[in-house]
Every structure is written in C-alpha cells, then in structure tokens.
Amino acid sequence: MRLLILGTGWMAEEHARQFSRIEGVELVGAVDLDRARVDKFSDSYSIPNRFESLEDALAWDKFDAVANVTPDRIHHPTTMMLIAAGKPVLCEKPLAENYQRASEMADAAEQAGIINMVNLTYRNVAPLQRARAMVLAGEIGTVRHVEASYLQSWLVSKFWGDWRTDPKWLWRLSRGHGSNGVLGDVGIHILDFASYGAALDIDHVFCRLRSFDKAPGNRIGEYELDANDSFTMALDFSNGAFGVVHASRWATGHLNELRLRIYGDKGGIEVVHNLTDSELKACMGEDIENAKWQVLDAGTVPTNYQRFVDAVRNRVQAEPSFRHAAELQKVLDLAVVSDEKRAELRTHAETH
CATH class of the missing domain: 3.30.360.10 (Dihydrodipicolinate Reductase; domain 2)
Incomplete structure (x- = not known):
C-alpha cells in the first residue's frame, strides 16, 4: 500500500514511525505548505516525493491512501478533497471543529464508499x-x-x-x-x-x-x-x-x-x-x-494504523469511523452549549 502523509508536524512523525513498521506499506509522499519542513520530515523517513499543496499531490496521484495529520481546522477541506478523489483516509482527531462539518465528512465518505477512520489513539490500549x-x-x-x-x-x-x-x-x-x-x-x-x-x-x-x-x-x-x-x-x-x-x-x-x-x-x-x-x-x-x-x-491488540491498512487492503470499513467521531463531536458541541445554558441536553432528537 502506497501511503501519502498530509501534514508533517510532530504527530506526523508518529504516523511515519507506525506505518513504516507495517509490512507492505510504503511511504511514497508527504505534503506540507512549508517546503523546509516537508523536506526535513521526508529526509528523516526516506520519503521520495514532496509537495507543497494537496492539489499537487492529487495531480501526481501515485498513492493509495492518506494519513491526514493537518491542523484541526484543515481536516474538513482536505478530507473532502481526498474523498472526492476516491482516497481512503485515516484522519487525526478531532474529525472537525464542529458536528456539522464532521457529519458532512462522514456523509461524504459513506456515500462514496471510501474507507475512513479517525485516529482515536487510545483504542490501541x-x-x-x-x-x-x-x-x-x-x-x-x-x-x-x-x-x-x-x-x-x-x-x-x-x-x-x-x-x-x-x-x-x-x-x-x-x-x-x-x-x-x-x-x-x-x-x-x-x-x-x-x-x-x-x-x-x-x-x-x-x-x-x-x-x-x-x-x-x-x-x-x-x-x-x-x-x-x-x-x-x-x-x-x-x-x-x-x-x-x-x-x-x-x-x-x-x-x-x-x-x-x-x-x-x-x-x-x-x-x-x-x-x-x-x-x-x-x-x-x-x-x-x-x-x-x-x-x-x-x-x-493491533493499532489503529494496522487496522486502517487492513481495512484498505480488505475493503472492509473499520472502527473508529468518521461517523463515530462525528457523534462524539456532537456531544462535545452540546457540552459547550450545556455550560452556557446550565442545562442538560439530549444528543439525539426525540422521535414520535
């Protein structure tokens, strides 16, 4: 499996280490707006192809799946582009800054039939x-x-x-x-x-x-x-x-x-x-x-990284999915409103 790492900050280093240990996974590309940072990161993990935009990486297109390790607010726009391009995505947490955007990401991935996971790392425990x-x-x-x-x-x-x-x-x-x-x-x-x-x-x-x-x-x-x-x-x-x-x-x-x-x-x-x-x-x-x-x-137990690779190879959706992360984001959004209103809030609408 040829993997692209999107974003090369400190958490991307953990992704690179973990995926490098999995047999059959090849780190083929890395993307970051900062050329010096993507070059330093890529040199450290022997990644041959470096890009300063996701658009350039998608034009190149010689990768099978993506680890999205961009800042939180960048998860939504970049992941939506990857889904549109048919690329399986392991996205860092939180999936998005709010439930609306997280739900849009889950809807898009499900409708496209794209393997999607969120790296809730304590599932590895x-x-x-x-x-x-x-x-x-x-x-x-x-x-x-x-x-x-x-x-x-x-x-x-x-x-x-x-x-x-x-x-x-x-x-x-x-x-x-x-x-x-x-x-x-x-x-x-x-x-x-x-x-x-x-x-x-x-x-x-x-x-x-x-x-x-x-x-x-x-x-x-x-x-x-x-x-x-x-x-x-x-x-x-x-x-x-x-x-x-x-x-x-x-x-x-x-x-x-x-x-x-x-x-x-x-x-x-x-x-x-x-x-x-x-x-x-x-x-x-x-x-x-x-x-x-x-x-x-x-x-x-296998790590999220291993289970993502297995899901992509077998074309079988695994957890934690975008949908699961979106539902957790709904609780977090409501928690803020609950504090403001000093009120208990229901996470799911009443049905009659």
Whole structure:
C-alpha cells in the first residue's frame, strides 16, 4: 500500500514511525505548505516525493491512501478533497471543529464508499479492548454506572516544558488562537474511552467548563488565557446507566492518565492507562462479597494504523469511523452549549 502523509508536524512523525513498521506499506509522499519542513520530515523517513499543496499531490496521484495529520481546522477541506478523489483516509482527531462539518465528512465518505477512520489513539490500549469485550459478553451484567477521567498536570509541572514560555502550550490555553481548551484537546479521547469501553451510546449531557487565573490579567503576551482548563460532565447512557466524566490540566501527580471504571449489576471493571503502563482489573463472582480486585491479562491488540491498512487492503470499513467521531463531536458541541445554558441536553432528537 502506497501511503501519502498530509501534514508533517510532530504527530506526523508518529504516523511515519507506525506505518513504516507495517509490512507492505510504503511511504511514497508527504505534503506540507512549508517546503523546509516537508523536506526535513521526508529526509528523516526516506520519503521520495514532496509537495507543497494537496492539489499537487492529487495531480501526481501515485498513492493509495492518506494519513491526514493537518491542523484541526484543515481536516474538513482536505478530507473532502481526498474523498472526492476516491482516497481512503485515516484522519487525526478531532474529525472537525464542529458536528456539522464532521457529519458532512462522514456523509461524504459513506456515500462514496471510501474507507475512513479517525485516529482515536487510545483504542490501541489492550485493557480497554478487553474491558469492552467483557461488557459485551455480559460478564459484569447490566452496566449501571460509569466513571472516567483524563488527568494531566502540565499547568503545575514542567515535565513537558514550561507552558508560560512555550507557544506550543500557550496556544492551547487561548480561545483566540483556536483552542477549545481541555474539552477540545482531550474531550473526544475520554468520551470515546468511556462510551466505547462501556459499549454504550451517550443520550444526554450536562457539562461545566472552568478556566482558572494563571497569570496577571490572565494574559501572556499575545495569548489571552481564557480556554477551559477543566471540565466535568454528567452523562446518561443509552441503557439508562449514569456516567461521570471529567478532565483537568491541574491534576498534580498525573502526567497523562486515563482511568475508566464500569460498574454493572454482576461486577466491576477498572482500566488505567498512563505513560508507563496499562492495567485491567475486575471484581466479579465471589470476589464481589469482599471487594477483591483481580489484575487480568489483556494481551495485545493491533493499532489503529494496522487496522486502517487492513481495512484498505480488505475493503472492509473499520472502527473508529468518521461517523463515530462525528457523534462524539456532537456531544462535545452540546457540552459547550450545556455550560452556557446550565442545562442538560439530549444528543439525539426525540422521535414520535
């Protein structure tokens, strides 16, 4: 499979590394508006063909599929061009800046019969995949309560660098620079982690967003620090289960940790994933009486990159699809409105 990488920023490096490890995948081209950047990237991964526009790459046309690793706002126009050209696309998250555009992308891909996936990277976590399989197999009974968190500490720790002086962090704190805060940055990840792991759709959302003062006048240079730092959500799931999901950049002691707890009427499951490892625990059967948790072996699972390659080769759609990412984007959009109105909102229209 001949792959084109669209966008050559830091996340594109991960795509190049991952796809290079897959047998039969050839990195044949790269696209970036910045000639120096695309040349440096292409030299690093021995990519022979370099382009400064997607139009030029499409005119060349000697590629089979595309990894779209452009900035968020560029996902929609570039992916629509690729779909029109009949090219399968693995797009970075979020699929688009809002539900309307994400839905347009999903509609177009489905109507054209094009293989489409979104790189929700935590699908690569084996404990999450086994947790979902256990839920679907009925091992913990009917899910009643779901708790999920995405915790980061870069506002209080310099492990990733000092956000006060580094534009790559400062822009994430500024709505004027295109950020929707922690909700826009990791919200789609933790919503997917929770709903996919629990094997449930989200029916209602009530959200609170909060930005805290971080500098004099809450501004550093050109950056107004007004994007949300933390959010909490109360969710109703499709089977009537209740959920609590939250995320924060103020979580001292947690560099980058996702946690999911799923409680059913016959048992419970916990998944923890951080920079160093992943773990799956369960409390079921006789262990329920004394609240004893057992660590389970989750095995290994193929990455999104491998599953995208398999989907293109076999011409069989795989998850997470554009449609799935669009539905998560709808929840994120409604979360913002919910905070503004202080109201619970339904994710799907009532039918009569």
